[in-house]
Amino acid sequence: MSKKKTGLVVMAYGTPYQKEDIIPYYTAIRHGHRPSEQQIEDLTRRYEAIGGLSPLAQWTQAQADALEKRLNDLQSDREFKAFLGLKYIHPFIEDAVQTMSEEGIEEAVSIALAPHYSQFSVQSYIDRVQAAAQKVGGMTITSISSWYKEQGFIDYWSHALKKAFAEIPEREWEETVVLFTAHSLPEKILTNGDPYPEQVRETADAIAAKAEIAHYAQAWQSAGKTKDPWLGPDVLDQIRSLHQQKRYRHFVFCPIGFVAEHLEVLYDNDQQCRKLVESLGATYHRPTMPDTAPDFIDALAASVVRASKIERAEGR
Incomplete structure (x- = not known):
């Protein structure tokens, strides 16, 4: 029996990939208003203080990859494929949904890489992914609102x-x-x-x-x-x-x-x-952050499994 292909939209804030991204990234955060020169200098200084750029982009991709692999190891009914959907830089949440649609995916789960729910933060991710799904049509996305109890x-x-x-x-x-x-x-x-x-x-x-x-x-x-x-x-x-x-x-x-x-x-x-x-x-x-630690990836996977109502395969 063939596995049902299921999309997984891993949503996160995003971060500049290179120094040239700092201004457009923070302009997006500020709803189209460019930061002042003083703010740009301060932001640039902060990035330089940690080595030039944040490692968040690499970690977010690594987390999405690890979660996809863990989900496909946990169960045999579905084949999960992860798509990054970022809030303030490419690939945007809408890009992820569009790509899933082009690949013929009809069912997906979305999860924000933020453990706690807020109308101000996580709900804005959910609103965007659901609006994008409605726009492409023919796709159902189950959105996880929080996973802090995992x-x-x-x-x-x-x-x-x-x-x-x-x-x-x-x-x-x-x-x-x-x-x-x-x-x-x-x-x-x-x-x-x-x-x-x-x-x-x-x-x-x-x-x-x-x-x-x-x-x-x-x-x-x-x-x-x-x-x-x-x-x-x-x-x-x-x-x-x-x-x-x-x-x-x-x-x-x-x-x-x-x-x-x-x-x-x-x-x-x-x-x-x-x-x-x-x-x-x-x-x-300060302890190291979760990054791709097995316990942490298991927590995300458990939340996705529950959201998609998948029973773990026998023997897994």
Whole structure:
């Protein structure tokens, strides 16, 4: 019996592929408004500070490839084929749907590489992929809204935390705090009961419980520079507060709202947060990001399998 070909739209924010992409990329993020020269200089400086460009493009492609392979290893009813669909740079979400249509794919699953749902973020991916499917016609796409509860995701971070603590003298664990962070969003999401903050909190609690972490806190990072207020506390303010209140000697950072090494982690965490932590006389720690770790890819695969109502093949 032939396998049913099923599309998999792996959706992500995207990142500049080369220096020349920085201006059009951020112009797209700003809804067609070109950044000021000062903003362009600041953005360019940040990329140069992490080596020139973000590794996110390579990691996103690698994650899509690994997820496709894992899904095809897990079951025998369908042949999954992954297509990248990016929000602010090519290949765009609409490009992925168009390519699937040209290949005759009638059924697909879409998943955003962001664990937590928000009307402001993940829903915008879903709206675009569904609109594109309607435009080409003859295609049904099942969209996953969140996957933060998947056991593989919790397992990845709990294992990563245990590894980080193994590098800290046990006598100093009582003076160690884990700081769980996610990308801040505008505070206005709270007026509509957006589940994003609660989902992030649930994730932090689940990971801390699994890893048996005694001291942990949550903060928001990478807020946009707009006139409207964004979710807080900001990570830098939280570091100062925790140090002042508890005099922690070790800060372990877990950016649970992100899934790969990229600008927000390599610059905002590894440079800005590290600088502040060390200026306070404490030590900065950060586990590696999920990237293509087996636990993490298993989490994504489990979510896709559930969404597409596929029973795992016997013996797999």
